[in-house]
Amino acid sequence: MALKLYPIGIQTFERIRKENLLYIDKTGYVYRMTHTSGKHFFLSRPRRFGKSLLVSTLESYFKADKELFRGLQIENMEREWTEYPVVHFDFSGGKHQDAGQLRRYIGYMLEEEERRFGIECDAVDENVRLENLITSIYEKEGRQVVVLIDEYDAPLLDVAHQDGQLAILRDVMRNFYSPLKKCERMLRFVFITGITKFSQVSIFSELNNITNISMDNEYAGICGITREELLTQMTADVDELARKLSVGREAAVRLLTENYDGYHFAWPSPDVFNPYSLLNCFSRQKVAGYWFATGTPTFLIEMMRKFGTVPSGIGGVQAKESSFDAPTESMSSIMPLLYQSGYLTIKDYDPQLGLYTLDIPNKEIRIGLYDSLLPNYMETAADEGRVAIAHMSTFINRGDINGALELLKSFLEAVPYCDNTLYEGHYQQMLYLIFALLTDYDIQVEQRTAKGRIDIVLETKTHIYIMELKFDKTAEEALAQINTARYADAFVLKGKKIVKVGINFCVKEERNITEWLTQE
Incomplete structure (x- = not known):
């Protein structure tokens, strides 16, 4: 069976269908969403998760291009195929802009839509032009208008950590979106996508009839x-x-x-x-x-610094549902942003407590996220650190934890340091990152057990290494804690060789591992 070509970088539904590229059928969701009592929808998903393709699919659907949907789920659902005029705004090109540039970008998009529908407008203000566009199309076509807005928050994300600049750009966006509520009777359907939720933008503060389907069970698989x-x-x-x-x-x-x-x-x-x-x-x-x-968004790294997020504190957190809906500009922790951006995901839910458990989704995210944080702890030695970590993996794969730690000690002797990193937490997080970046293994940091929290658990195909870190103390104390707390008991049933590893790290003088002890 010949495989279809993959639509890498192609987000246009029409092109995918006409070129017979691989398309994962999401049209059942399209029909469901467009045949409910609501008509204003918002969907939040991480970047590169298919939001733009979904918007393009909706555009083709409302243009009643029936041939494109032949053989898909919706072909057996839709009977009318009514055509509506569609206005499509894509804000993904509005990144890294000041207020003046953003207004010109919005003006350019409005001009393109005005030209497409043969509408003239002498107004300068974006909100007036959008209202005139919707009203003129409605009167000219004699049908309600569909408004599709993709990546609505793109201009805001890069300045999310800059309160002053964020407020300025937010006002520009608020002004542009404001007519959507006033023009409600002339609108058939409004669909907005983004990564985050900026509550002060008028889409959410004024358009109070918008339905946020981001965490609805029936739309859980609409993207991806x-x-x-x-x-x-x-x-x-x-x-x-x-x-x-x-x-x-x-x-x-x-x-x-x-x-x-x-x-x-x-x-x-x-x-x-x-x-x-x-x-x-x-x-x-x-x-x-x-x-x-494709790159870790700058805004995310900046926000992690703003909130003092440490690598060991990223996963395994719990949150109430209200936390997911926290406005980006006023959130008290980085958890909602990490979730919305795709670095954390829901792993469990306790209905009695109303608590969600969030953790890193998979190996790709764990390795990529921790790797992007490595320069914060190794400064100019990050590249050398990645090489050392790769070699450590080779030792561990052979069951030689001592060889891996010898290699790590030799590498750390050459790592430059600054006076402002002369504290235990900095080196603790650096060691967490190093072990978490070891590939092909299951790594857990600060794993909870009935007796306490284990600093590092490293599981290979044949071994389970239980590691306890001490700073300016002794390896004996570290090993004693593993035994006293009976950490190994939690892993006996796995049937693998268990190795306890006590490690001492000198912060005040050597800034390195000074000793370690192992026990099987």
């Missing part, structure tokens, strides 16, 4: 690729990858799951794979970190 879709619509692709990697089908699915699965945007929710990484993996026939290869 679910496990069911992978195993049915992409079954031939899985088989080809398995052949290329010289592994069985189950092993190939397991690799894909470990690296790209694990997203849940509601609870309960189907398992959702990162679509960008999955398609790139199939296209290049190689398991790698594709999502992070």
Whole structure:
């Protein structure tokens, strides 16, 4: 069976269908959303998760381009195929702009839509032009208007950590969006996508009839690729990858799951794979970190610094549902932003307490996120650190934890340091990052047990290493804590060789591992 080409970087539904590229059928969601009592919807999903393709699909649907939907779910659902005029604004090109540039960008998009519908407008203000555009189209076409707004928050994300600049750009956006409520009777459907929720933008503060479907169970799989879709619509692709990697089908699915699965945007929710990484993996026939290869957003790193986020504190957190809806500009922790951006996802829910458990979705995100934080702890030695970590993996793969720690000690002797890093927390987080970046293993930091929290648990195919870190103390004390708290008891049933490792790190003088002890 010949595989279809993958739409890497193509977000236009019409092009994908006409060129017969691979399309994961999401049209059932389109029909459901467009045939409910509401008509104003907002969807938040991480970058490169298929939001723009969904917007493009909606555009083709409302233009009643029926041929494009032949063979898809919606063909058996829709009977009328009524055509509506569609206005489409894409704010993804409005990044890294000041207020003047942003206003000109909005003006350019408005001019394109005015030209397309043959409408003239002498007004300068963006809100007046948008209201005139909707009103004129409604009167000219004799039908309600569909408004699609993609990546509405793109101009705001890069300044999310700059309160002054954020307020200025937010006012520009508020002014532009304000007519949507006033023009309600002339609108058939409004769909807005983004990553975050800026509550002070008038879309959310004034358009009070908008339905946020971001955490609705029935739309949990509207973007991304679910496990069911992978195993049915992409079954031939899985088989080809398995052949290329010289592994069985189950092993190939397991690799894909470990690296790209694990997203849940509601609870309960189907398992959702990162679509960008999955398609790139199939296209290049190689398991790698594709999502992070496109770059970690600057705003995220800046916000992590603003909130003093440390690597060991990123995963394994709990939150109330109200926390997910926290306005980006007034949130008290970085958790909502990490969730909305795709670095954390829902892993469990306690209905009695109303608490969600959030954690890092998969290996690709863990490695990519921690790698992006490495320069904060190693300064100019980050690249050398990545090489050392790769070599450490080789030792650990052979069951030689002593060789790995010797290598780490030798590397740390050459790491430059500054006076402002002369404290235990800095080096503790640096060591967490180093161990978390070891590939091909299951790494847990500060894992909770009935007796306390284990600093580091490193699990390979054959071994489980239980590590306790001490600073300016002794390796004996570290090892004694592992034994006293009986940390090893939690792993006995796994049937692997358990190795306890007590490590002491000197902060005041050597800034390095001074000793370690192992015990089987």
